[in-house]
Amino acid sequence: MTPYVFPPAAPPSVPVVGSDARFPVRRIFCVGRNYEEHAREMKATVSLDAPVFFAKPADALVTDGADVPYPSMTEDLHHEVELVVALQSGGRDLDESAARAAIYGYAVGLDLTRRDLQAQAKAKGTPWDTAKGFDASAPIGAITPVAQCGHPAAGELRLDINGATRQRADIATMVMAPAAILVALSRYYALRAGDLLYTGTPAGVAALQRGDVFVATFPGLADLRGRIV
Numbered sequence: 001m002t003p004y005v006f007p008p009a010a011p012p013s014v015p016v017v018g019s020d021a022r023f024p025v026r027r028i029f030c031v032g033r034n035y036e037e038h039a040r041e042m043k044a045t046v047s048l049d050a051p052v053f054f055a056k057p058a059d060a061l062v063t064d065g066a067d068v069p070y071p072s073m074t075e076d077l078h079h080e081v082e083l084v085v086a087l088q089s090g091g092r093d094l095d096e097s098a099a100r101a102a103i104y105g106y107a108v109g110l111d112l113t114r115r116d117l118q119a120q121a122k123a124k125g126t127p128w129d130t131a132k133g134f135d136a137s138a139p140i141g142a143i144t145p146v147a148q149c150g151h152p153a154a155g156e157l158r159l160d161i162n163g164a165t166r167q168r169a170d171i172a173t174m175v176m177a178p179a180a181i182l183v184a185l186s187r188y189y190a191l192r193a194g195d196l197l198y199t200g201t202p203a204g205v206a207a208l209q210r211g212d213v214f215v216a217t218f219p220g221l222a223d224l225r226g227r228i229v
C-alpha cells in the first residue's frame with residue numbers, strides 16, 4: 001500500500017438506480033449556453049464552433065437529497081437545472097459513436113451559480129471558478145444506466161421550487177446534443193471513466209433563498225430533491 005502523510009479522502013460518488021454499487025466520480029465538466037433561450041436571457045450568443053466549457057471540483061457534488069448550504073460570498077445564488085451525462089470510458093478526439101458508447105448513464109443535476117460573482121468575472125475577464133466551482137455547487141440525482149433509460153433525445157427537463165415551476169424545456173432544443181458535446185470536449189481533454197458532464201441549462205434561471213425546496217425531474221430518470229439551508 002502506498003504510504004500517505006494522511007488518509008486520502010474517499011472518491012466522491014453518486015448512487016446508481018437499481019444497484020447497491022455507486023458511480024465513482026473523477027471530474028465534473030460543464031458546458032454553457034447550450035439552449036438558445038437561456039443564452040438570450042444571459043445576453044450571450046451560442047457558438048457551435050467554440051462551446052463554453054468550465055469545470056467544478058468532483059467534491060462539489062451533493063447527493064442523496066442532502067441539504068445544500070447557501071454559499072458564502074454571494075447574494076445572488078442561481079439555479080440551473082441540467083441533464084447530466086456519466087461516463088464509463090473515454091478517450092481523446094472521440095467521434096459521435098465512440099462518445100455515445102462512453103456514456104454509462106444519465107442523471108438530473110443543478111449547476112448552482114454565484115451569479116453576482118459570475119457577472120463580475122465576465123466584466124473583468126477573470127476566471128469563473130469562484131462563481132461556478134464552489135463547495136456544494138453540484139447537486140445530482142441518482143444515475144440511471146443507459147441499459148435502463150437508453151440515450152434520451154427528447155423529453156421535458158423541469159425544475160420546481162417550493163412547488164412552482166421555474167424552468168422547463170425539451171432537451172430536444174439543446175444547441176448540441178450530449179454526444180456532440182462530448183466530441184467537442186474530447187478535443188480539449190482525454191476523457192475518462194468517472195467523468196460527469198453537465199449539459200447546460202434552459203431559460204428561467206433565477207435566485208434561490210434559504211429554505212427553498214427544489215425538485216428537478218426528467219422522464220425516465222430519478223428525481224433530484226433537496227433544500228437550500
Ligand code: MN
Binds near residue numbers: 030031032080198
Ligand atoms: Mn450551467
